[in-house]
Amino acid sequence: xxxxxxxxxxxxxxxxxxxxxxxxxxxxxxxxxxxxxxxxxxxxxxxxxxxxxxxxxxxxxxxxxxxxxxxxxxxxxxxxxxxxxxxxxxxxxxxxxxxxxxxxxxxxxxxxxxxxxxxxxxxxxxxxxxxxxxxxxxxxxxxxxxxxxxxxxxxxxxxxxxxxxxxxxxxxxxxxxxxxxxxxxxxxxxxxxxxxxxxxxxxxxxxxxxxxxxxxxxxxxxxxxxxxxxxxxxxxxxxxxxxxxxxxxxxxxxxxxxxxxxxxxxxxxxxxxxxxxxxxxxxxxxxxxxxxxx
Amino acid sequence: xxxxxxxxxxxxxxxxxxxxxxxxxxxxxxxxxxxxxxxxxxxxxxxxxxxxxxxxxxxxxxxxxxxxxxxxxxxxxxxxxxxxxxxxxxxxxxxxxxxxxxxxxxxxxxxxxxxxxxxxxxxxxxxxxxxxxxxxxxxxxxxxxxxxxxxxxxxxxxxxxxxxxx
Numbered sequence: 212x213x214x215x216x217x218x219x220x221x222x223x224x225x226x227x228x229x230x231x232x233x234x235x236x237x238x239x240x241x242x243x244x245x246x247x248x249x250x251x252x253x254x255x256x257x258x259x260x261x262x263x264x265x266x267x268x269x270x271x272x273x274x275x276x277x278x279x280x281x282x283x284x285x286x287x288x289x290x291x292x293x294x295x296x297x298x299x300x301x302x303x304x305x306x307x308x309x310x311x312x313x314x315x316x317x318x319x320x321x322x323x324x325x326x327x328x329x330x331x332x333x334x335x336x337x338x339x340x341x342x343x344x345x346x347x348x349x350x351x352x353x354x355x356x357x358x359x360x361x362x363x364x365x366x367x368x369x370x371x372x373x374x375x376x377x378x379x380x381x382x383x384x385x386x387x388x389x390x391x392x393x394x395x396x397x398x399x400x401x402x403x404x405x406x407x408x409x410x411x412x413x414x415x416x417x418x419x420x421x422x423x424x425x426x427x428x429x430x431x432x433x434x435x436x437x438x439x440x441x442x443x444x445x446x447x448x449x450x451x452x453x454x455x456x457x458x459x460x461x462x463x464x465x466x467x468x469x470x471x472x473x474x475x476x477x478x479x480x481x482x483x484x485x486x487x488x489x490x491x492x493x494x495x496x497x498x499x500x501x502x503x504x505x
Numbered sequence: 506x507x508x509x510x511x512x513x514x515x516x517x518x519x520x521x522x523x524x525x526x527x528x529x530x531x532x533x534x535x536x537x538x539x540x541x542x543x544x545x546x547x548x549x550x551x552x553x554x555x556x557x558x559x560x561x562x563x564x565x566x567x568x569x570x571x572x573x574x575x576x577x578x579x580x581x582x583x584x585x586x587x588x589x590x591x592x593x594x595x596x597x598x599x600x601x602x603x604x605x606x607x608x609x610x611x612x613x614x615x616x617x618x619x620x621x622x623x624x625x626x627x628x629x630x631x632x633x634x635x636x637x638x639x640x641x642x643x644x645x646x647x648x649x650x651x652x653x654x655x656x657x658x659x660x661x662x663x664x665x666x667x668x669x670x671x
Contacts, residue, residue: 212529213572217506220574240572247531247570248551264575289564313641314619315555318564319571402640403553 213250217259221266224349224378230261232351232374237261239376241285241324244316269323269378272296278384284323284347284377288335289314291322301382303392307338307411310396313403323377326359329367329436336363336437338394338411340429342386350375363436390415390425391499395488399475407476408432408484412492416452420502423447423456426493433468433485440467443489452497453505461490513577517542518586532568532576533557536583544584544614548643555642558615559583565622565641584614587621597624597659604655608646616642620656624663632657 219234221227230237237259240246249255263269269285272294280300282291288308291297297305311317311325311334325333326346339359346362348355351374359380362370371377392413398404409431415424426447428440440463447460470481494504506528514523517540526535533550536542536559545568548556552570559568560582587595597620600606607613616639623630623638630638635656636649644652661668 212527212534213531215506215529218528218572218574243570243572244552247572251551262572262575264572265577312552313555314622314638315558315565315567315641316552319552319566402637403643 213247214256215250215260216257219259219261221261221263223266224268224376227261227263227266227376228349228351228374231376234259234261235373239263239327241321241327242287242319244312244320245324245328263376275381279345280382280387282322282380282382284379285321286323288317288320288322288325292317301342301387301392303394303411303413304335304338304342304382307334307394307396307409310334310394310398310406316403322380326362326380327369327371327377329363329365329369331366331434331436332406332409332432333437334394334396334406334409334431337409337429337431338392339380339382340437340439341392341411341413341427342382343427344386345381345383346377347379347381348372348375349378354378356381360439366435387413388415391496393492393495393499395492397484397488405475406432408470408481408488410485410488410492412489412496414493414496414500416497416500416502420500421452421505423450423452426460428460428464428489428492430464430468430485433470433481435469438468440464440489442466447493451505452502457490457493457504460493461486464489511574513574515576515578516580518582526573528572528574530573532559532566532571532573532581535573535576536568536581542583542585546611546614548611548615553643554612555615555619556612558618558642560618560622563622563625565619567641582618582621584617587617596662597621597655600655600659600662601652604651604658606647606651606655612642612644612646616644616652620659623656624660627664629664629666630660635660 219230240260240262269283271283273281292305292309325335344359390413394411396406397408412428414426431437443463446463450456470478472478510525536545546556548554550569552567557569
């Protein structure tokens with residue numbers, strides 16, 4: 212038995228918003244792989260829950276009229292990884308979420324829950340930052356769209372206002388068009404582990420594949436919230452596709468990241484790993500784009 | 506709590522059932538207490554060990570972190586569904602015995618449900634893929650090799666192919 216004070220089951224988005232307004236103290240539960248575990252630990256014991264797990268409309272991946280990729284917030288990780296649209300356009304997101312927990316966790320855990328939880332180690336979050344994803348929130352006053360960077364306020368705090376629920380994650384075409392990416396998760400085990408560090412890189416090469424037109428890199432666990440390494444990006448943008456650029460790019464990462472000492476790993480170790488996985492990720496992303504490192 | 510008990514209807518191992526369930530119950534609680542499905546083990550109860558693994562609408566879930574009320578309208582399968590009419594074991598269960606993939610047996614039902622999802626996909630997987638697909642279940646006795654071999658052997662048998670020599 213869970214220590215649940217009250218459970219409200221939302222059947223639709225409207226229903227969920229009404230429940231959020233009526234019960235402002237209640238916690239929202241999606242797949243429950245964070246909420247129910249925290250309840251067991253006592254952290255959320257005795258709270259009221261609004262279950263949105265049954266809202267069918269919030270599941271699935273689609274392309275909208277502007278060819279932006281729309282991922283319903285309740286889409287499970289395993290469905291994201293298997294979805295043909297994800298595999299075709301942003302396979303790196305499918306790969307990133309395929310590193311979360313184990314198979315059973317990936318069947319229940321949702322991308323909405325992963326981001327609303329506001330933790331820096333979320334395997335989806337660094338990739339979504341690197342793709343400049345847009346978060347769609349629906350509330351009593353309608354729909355609000357905000358960049359994922361602004362959605363994260365601080366550790367465990369995201370910008371969800373009273374009455375709102377997250378309804379989708381949107382990746383604009385401009386962001387994913389003609390790019391390839393790579394996600395590297397550094398953890399102690401291959402499964403059922405939380406990232407010591409996560410790094411997501413995506414690159415767009417010039418038509419002759421000799422120049423980096425646009426490089427984006429984002430980290431999880433390199434600061435209190437997922438973050439982009441903007442100086443590293445600047446160090447690679449417009450530069451030739453070469454090992455030299457990859458070296459400069461990965462070393463510059465140090466200026467951007469703010470990892471800390473924790474029981475999982477020291478700050479120095481995280482910095483070391485950050486440089487190495489940035490290099491490996493950009494080399495792999497170039498390879499996937501059909502380019503070659505000079 | 507108002508409506509502390511809610512009526513839910515679902516399909517358990519091929520049979521339509523209805524239950525007045527405590528809203529605070531996990532699916533593990535309901536399957537064990539209301540239906541005596543004791544193959545669904547209470548292990549870590551935080552979704553890490555996979556001992557409570559069941560198949561819901563064709564996918565594996567840790568029933569310990571699944572609210573019982575979410576079972577409404579779902580098709581749920583537990584290890585008990587593998588029992589033959591005269592108590593026979595299924596091929597995957599027999600393979601676990603033949604390969605000594607069972608020691609204390611606590612993790613076995615969860616492993617077999619994961620194996621079942623693998624086998625029923627009808628696909629041929631490499632050893633690395635099988636390891637990943639079985640990575641949501643923990644076993645503290647066997648060291649996993651025998652479990653992997655049991656699943657692999659049954660996979661090739663069902664595919665009608667010869668198992669490659671190791």
